[in-house]
Amino acid sequence: MIDFGFALTPSATLQIDNLDNKLFEQLRNIEPDVAKCMACGSCTASCSAGNYTELNLRKVILSLQRGREQDTLNSLKSCMLCGKCNIVCPRGINTRHLILSICKVYNI
Amino acid sequence: MMRERFLSGYDSFVLPFMIGMAFILVYCIAGMIKVIMQLNKEDKIKLAKSLFYPANAFKNLRDIFADCIFHVKIWKRNKLLGYMHSSIAFGWLMLIVIGHIETWIYIPQRSGLLYYPVFFRYFMSVESYTLRGSFFFFLMDFFLLMVLSGIFLAIFKRFRSKILGMRRTTKLTLLDYIGLYSLWAIFPLRLISEGFTAGISGGSFLTIPVNWLFANFLSKPENFDYTWWAYSIVLGVFFIVLPFTRYMHIPAEILLIPMKNAGIKVRHPRKGMALAQLYSCSSCGLCIDACPMGTQKKNLKDSTVYLVRQIKRRNETRTREISDKCLMCGKCAAICPVGVAACDLRLAVREEQKCNIHGDYTYLKSVVPDLNKQNDRGEDKVLYYAGCMSSLTPVISRSVVKILDKAGVNYELMDKDGSICCGRPLLLAGKKEEAEALIAKNREIIHNSGATTLLVSCAICYKIFSEEYSLEGIKVIHYTEYFESLAKQGKITLTKGSSRYVYHDPCELGRGCGIYDAPREAISRIGELVPAEKEKKDSICCGGSIGSLTLSYTERGHITQYAVNNLIINTPDKIVTACPLCLKTFSKYSDVKVIDFAEALSQQME
Ligand code: SF4
Ligand code: SF4
Ligand code: SF4
Ligand code: SF4
Numbered sequence: 001m002i003d004f005g006f007a008l009t010p011s012a013t014l015q016i017d018n019l020d021n022k023l024f025e026q027l028r029n030i031e032p033d034v035a036k037c038m039a040c041g042s043c044t045a046s047c048s049a050g051n052y053t054e055l056n057l058r059k060v061i062l063s064l065q066r067g068r069e070q071d072t073l074n075s076l077k078s079c080m081l082c083g084k085c086n087i088v089c090p091r092g093i094n095t096r097h098l099i100l101s102i103c104k105v106y107n108i
Numbered sequence: 109m110m111r112e113r114f115l116s117g118y119d120s121f122v123l124p125f126m127i128g129m130a131f132i133l134v135y136c137i138a139g140m141i142k143v144i145m146q147l148n149k150e151d152k153i154k155l156a157k158s159l160f161y162p163a164n165a166f167k168n169l170r171d172i173f174a175d176c177i178f179h180v181k182i183w184k185r186n187k188l189l190g191y192m193h194s195s196i197a198f199g200w201l202m203l204i205v206i207g208h209i210e211t212w213i214y215i216p217q218r219s220g221l222l223y224y225p226v227f228f229r230y231f232m233s234v235e236s237y238t239l240r241g242s243f244f245f246f247l248m249d250f251f252l253l254m255v256l257s258g259i260f261l262a263i264f265k266r267f268r269s270k271i272l273g274m275r276r277t278t279k280l281t282l283l284d285y286i287g288l289y290s291l292w293a294i295f296p297l298r299l300i301s302e303g304f305t306a307g308i309s310g311g312s313f314l315t316i317p318v319n320w321l322f323a324n325f326l327s328k329p330e331n332f333d334y335t336w337w338a339y340s341i342v343l344g345v346f347f348i349v350l351p352f353t354r355y356m357h358i359p360a361e362i363l364l365i366p367m368k369n370a371g372i373k374v375r376h377p378r379k380g381m382a383l384a385q386l387y388s389c390s391s392c393g394l395c396i397d398a399c400p401m402g403t404q405k406k407n408l409k410d411s412t413v414y415l416v417r418q419i420k421r422r423n424e425t426r427t428r429e430i431s432d433k434c435l436m437c438g439k440c441a442a443i444c445p446v447g448v449a450a451c452d453l454r455l456a457v458r459e460e461q462k463c464n465i466h467g468d469y470t471y472l473k474s475v476v477p478d479l480n481k482q483n484d485r486g487e488d489k490v491l492y493y494a495g496c497m498s499s500l501t502p503v504i505s506r507s508v509v510k511i512l513d514k515a516g517v518n519y520e521l522m523d524k525d526g527s528i529c530c531g532r533p534l535l536l537a538g539k540k541e542e543a544e545a546l547i548a549k550n551r552e553i554i555h556n557s558g559a560t561t562l563l564v565s566c567a568i569c570y571k572i573f574s575e576e577y578s579l580e581g582i583k584v585i586h587y588t589e590y591f592e593s594l595a596k597q598g599k600i601t602l603t604k605g606s607s608r609y610v611y612h613d614p615c616e617l618g619r620g621c622g623i624y625d626a627p628r629e630a631i632s633r634i635g636e637l638v639p640a641e642k643e644k645k646d647s648i649c650c651g652g653s654i655g656s657l658t659l660s661y662t663e664r665g666h667i668t669q670y671a672v673n674n675l676i677i678n679t680p681d682k683i684v685t686a687c688p689l690c691l692k693t694f695s696k697y698s699d700v701k702v703i704d705f706a707e708a709l710s711q712q713m714e
Contacts, residue, residue, distance in 0.1 A: 033660075048496040051526035053471050077468040080529040080546060081537050082496050083654040087692055092661030100537070100657065 019067045023105055027064065031101045036091045037061045043085030043095055053078040057085055057095060064102065073108050110214045110241065113233045113308070121230075121333065122223040125340040128347030129222055135351050136359045139387070143363060146380035151372045158370035168366045176361050177201055181445045185394075188261065195258030197358075202251040210244050226343070229302045230336050234310030241310065249314035252302075255295045263292060278393040278413050280354075287353035290346040297339040304332035360387035361446055374452035377419055377427070377460060382453055388446040389416040395440035395450065400649050401433065403670045404663060412440045412450040419453070429658075431457035435667075436536055436655025437615040442645050451655075458538025458657075467542035472528060472549045479557045480520055490519040491559035493550075493573075495566035496527040497688040504565050504688055507706035508587060514713060515599040519563070522553065532572040532616075533654045543576075551577055563590055565706060567617035567687035568654065574621060586617065588627035588686050591709055595633055601714040607635040609708065610680035612671075612694070613647035614687035615655075627686050627705055634712035638678040648674050650685075652693030668697045676700050684708050 028034055043057040044050055055075045063072045076099060085095040102108075147155065158164045174180045177197050183190030207225030211218055214232065218224045224231065234241065266288075280288065302311060303318025311319060350356055364384045374382045391413055401407035410430045418426040431454040441450040492512070494505040505521075512519045528550055531543035554562055554577075562579065564570045565587045573584045594600045609631050617623050624644045631637045642648060651667030659667075672694060675683050683698060685691045686705040694702040703711075 046500060048499075048527065048529050052475055077466070078471055079467065080469075080496075080531075081467075081533045081539070081654075082529040083533050084496060084500060086654075087497075087500060087652065087689070094658070094660060096533075096537075096654070097657050 014066055021065075021067050023069070024064050024067065027101060027105045030105070031094075031098050033091075033093045034061060034064075034098055036093055038091060040090060042088045042090060046084045046088045048082045048084060049078045049080050055079060057099070060102070061098075064106075069106055073102075073106055076103060076108065110232050110234055110310075112215060112218075113231055117218050117221070117224065117231060119230070119336075121337045121340050122227060123340070124337075124344030125223055125226065125347075126344075128344030132347040132350055132359075139351075139360075139383075140363055143367075143380060143384050146376075146383065147372065148375070148380075151370075151375075151380065154370040154372055155367060158366050164366075164369065168369055171365045171369065172362055175365060175446070176358070179445070189265075192258050192261040192265065195254045196262070199251045199255035199258065203248065203255065206244065206247050206251070210248075227336065227340070229305050229309040229311075229315075233308045237310065242312070245310055245312035245315075248302075249312035252295065252299060253314055256299065259292055259295050278354075278391045278396065280391070283349050283352045284354055284391070287346060287349045287355050290342045290349070291355065293342045294339070294346060297335060297342055301332065301335040301339045304335055354389070354391035356387045357390035357446060360384060364388040364446065368447055374449055374456050377453060377456040381449075382419075382456060385446075385448045385453065386416050386420055389413060389444075389448050390446060391417075392445060394443050394445065395448075398440045398443045398646075400435065400437065400439065400651070400667045400670060401659070401663075403666050407433070407663070410434065412444070412448060412453075415450070415453065416448065419457075427457055428461065430454075432657040433659055434656060435615070435649045435651070435653040435659065437649035437653060438619040439615075439646065439649070442619050455536070455538060458536075459540060461538060467534070467539065467545070469542070469545040469549070472545070475528065475549070477522065477525060477553055479522070479553070487518055488560045489558060490517050490561045490563050491522050491554060491557050492519055492563045492565075493522040493530075493554075493569060494527065495523070495564065495569040495688065496529045497566055497568070497692075499527065501688045501691050501704065503707050504691070504704045507704065507710040508563075508565055510710045511591060511594070511600060511706060511713065515594050517594075517599075520557065520559070522557065522562075528553075530566075530569040530572050531576070532568045535572065535576070536655050537657060543572075547572075547576060551579065554579060554582060561585060563587060565686075565688070565704075567614035567620070568689065571616040571620045586621070586623060586626075586686070588617070588623060588630065588705055591706065592626040592630040595630060595709075600709075602630075602633040602709060602712050603714055604633065605635045605712050607682055608638050608678075608680045609635050609682050609684050610638050610640050610675050610678065611643075612640070612650065612675055612683055612685045612690055613644055614685060614690050615647070615649050615653060617686055618647055619645060627684070630705070630709060631684055634709060638680050640675045641677040642674055650687075650690040650693040652689045654689065664693075665697065668693055672698045672700075682708065 039058050039062060041058045047055055047057065049055045053075060055078050060072045060076060063069055079099055081096055083096045089095055144152065144155065158168065177194065179190055179193040179197065182193050204225065207228055208219065210228055211225045299314065299318060302315045304322055306315040306319035307323065367381060367384055372381045374385065376382055393413055395412040396402060396408060399411045401410055410433050415427065415430045418430060434454050436451045436454065438451050441448065444450065492508060498504045529546055530550065531546035534543040534546065559582060561583045562573060563585055564573055570586045595602055611627055611631055613624060628637055640647070648671040649667065650671050651664040680700060683694060683700055683702045684705055685694060685702060691702060691704050
């Protein structure tokens with residue numbers, strides 16, 4: 001990569017070898033649909049809590065897949081379980097239950 | 109004239125009956141004490157009030173008779189099924205009561221013995237018929253015939269349940285079968301025994317012919333000892349297996365009815381009120397047919413009767429699965445003849461799930477919606493809460509605003525810059541504490557707004573606002589009722605068009621809050637209202653309910669399709685709903701146009 005001498009965000013390069021996705025596999029076991037997410041962001045766009053906080057379900061799912069859960073996990077606490085993300089998800093993911101399962105597996 | 113045949117007034121054949129009777133009495137009394145002890149203090153006081161205030165006590169008695177003896181609710185569903193239940197219950201009760209009266213009249217010194225009235229015909233012999241005696245004989249035979257006819261229907265139903273208006277019945281357990289067969293056997297055996305002895309003890313139109321038959325076919329009438337033994341044994345067996353079978357609902361309901369009337373709620377999935385309900389379930393299976401999840405065969409075992417069974421068996425995994433799947437549409441609870449509060453039980457299971465997830469809503473502190481706090485003119489002010497779901501269906505709030513403007517109402521929008529969820533979804537997920545946080549915040553906003561009326565257009569919000577918010581001095585009203593009243597008062601003018609509408613009762617609004625008529629009246633003003641196949645109390649959930657935690661997208665789709673088919677049976681032009689979630693859900697699957705209630709009205713508004 002060309003180094004321009006500045007960057008907007010810190011490097012997000014993944015070291016696949018160091019990736020610890022045990023928890024994510026566990027999550028996938030009970031919530032297989034999480035693999036269906038195509039990161040479209042519809043959930044985030046419709047989120048009730050997202051109006052007031054950093055909560056971004058799309059980002060949460062991505063960060064879990066990348067084993068960087070610490071970046072986003074805490075934001076889930078502001079979810080009101082309103083279920084709007086569930087209605088809009090074009091992949092038919094039961095996001096509401098996914099959120100509950102994430103909390104269980106990642107123990108937040 | 110009657111005389112005792114035995115000086116002792118006892119024969120060892122009564123033993124099986126007595127053992128069974130003693131067992132069931134002890135069991136029921138212990139169970140009753142257990143249930144009452146498990147109630148919290150507040151509920152105990154409520155129950156005591158319900159039992160001892162004369163007006164309440166009268167109501168309890170009336171309900172016990174209507175529900176346990178005459179089975180009024182079942183009559184309303186299906187006459188034959190109603191006859192089956194009430195003939196057995198009422199006939200049996202009368203046999204017991206008249207048996208006691210007979211004993212008390214003819215041989216008062218024996219009236220303290222439990223078995224005596226039951227086996228009265230064995231112990232007595234008749235010397236001469238009197239009018240009074242014949243009257244009793246007639247009554248006893250009459251009620252025996254009544255019970256027998258009910259039993260006959262029950263046997264018939266086992267094999268042909270469709271005729272009695274049921275598609276599916278419950279799978280019975282082994283003990284249920286033992287109870288069932290002994291129940292079937294009790295009264296035919298009673299007939300044979302009393303028939304056998306009718307030559308000595310007397311009888312009437314039923315027992316005397318039986319006696320003649322036996323006299324002609326069987327040479328030795330002394331053999332009747334065996335039939336009395338058999339009669340006593342099946343009674344004993346029935347009583348002993350009773351607590352472990354569906355028939356436990358008979359005694360349990362007698363306790364449940366006063367508890368229900370006292371307004372006691374389920375607080376724990378296995379204790380107190382829940383325990384009384386678990387035992388009151390008769391496994392009748394009506395809830396299986398009622399449940400919309402049953403559109404897919406694999407979900408049949410997730411209906412309420414199986415929930416009851418799994419809770420009783422303490423199968424935690426299944427209990428949880430069943431509880432999490434349910435749409436909380438309340439249809440099974442509305443149909444249940446004994447009043448098992450299916451949703452409350454499931455909610456109690458959900459609430460019990462211990463996990464360390466705690467929502468954190470401190471961020472709401474800084475949310476201050478820009479509301480015109482002053483209501484200085486001192487007039488009525490309507491605060492309209494569209495609800496978070498409505499942001500996915502903006503047509504609703506647009507139409508509401510249009511109507512409010514037209515009617516010249518003094519109103520303000522509570523959540524124009526984004527809503528804070530009403531808390532009902534959290535509550536339904538079993539997160540009461542978290543829901544409280546949202547409730548507190550919304551309550552604060554509402555109170556600060558100076559509003560006198562809170563108008564909501566979402567059925568889900570309406571339910572929680574009217575039940576959990578306790579907004580003193582502020583009237584909570586759903587837009588269906590509000591707009592109907594505006595139309596009635598002439599504040600808006602609706603013109604009748606040529607469209608045919610069908611109205612879908614959202615679960616939370618219909619069964620949840622009992623609003624069925626206002627929306628229908630309003631729709632009748634703008635066009636022709638055609639009925640759905642099943643509606644009002646029997647309406648079918650749209651499938652989108654936030655009540656279910658685990659139902660998948662495809663499973664929900666099947667339910668939605670089923671609900672749409674139910675609505676379009678009379679070929680309407682438009683389906684009208686009064687809930688943003690129903691609107692969103694139906695729109696995906698229906699070929700017939702689905703529109704919101706406010707939208708429908710505003711289209712026909714002058
Ligand atoms: S359920 Fe949670 S994540 Fe989904 S839209 Fe509602 S607040 Fe956002
Ligand atoms: S809406 Fe569904 S597919 Fe899109 S990002 Fe959210 S979870 Fe993924
Ligand atoms: S829950 Fe009610 S409707 Fe269902 S089987 Fe039991 S008694 Fe019948
Ligand atoms: S509440 Fe509705 S979805 Fe749940 S079991 Fe009863 S009928 Fe089925």
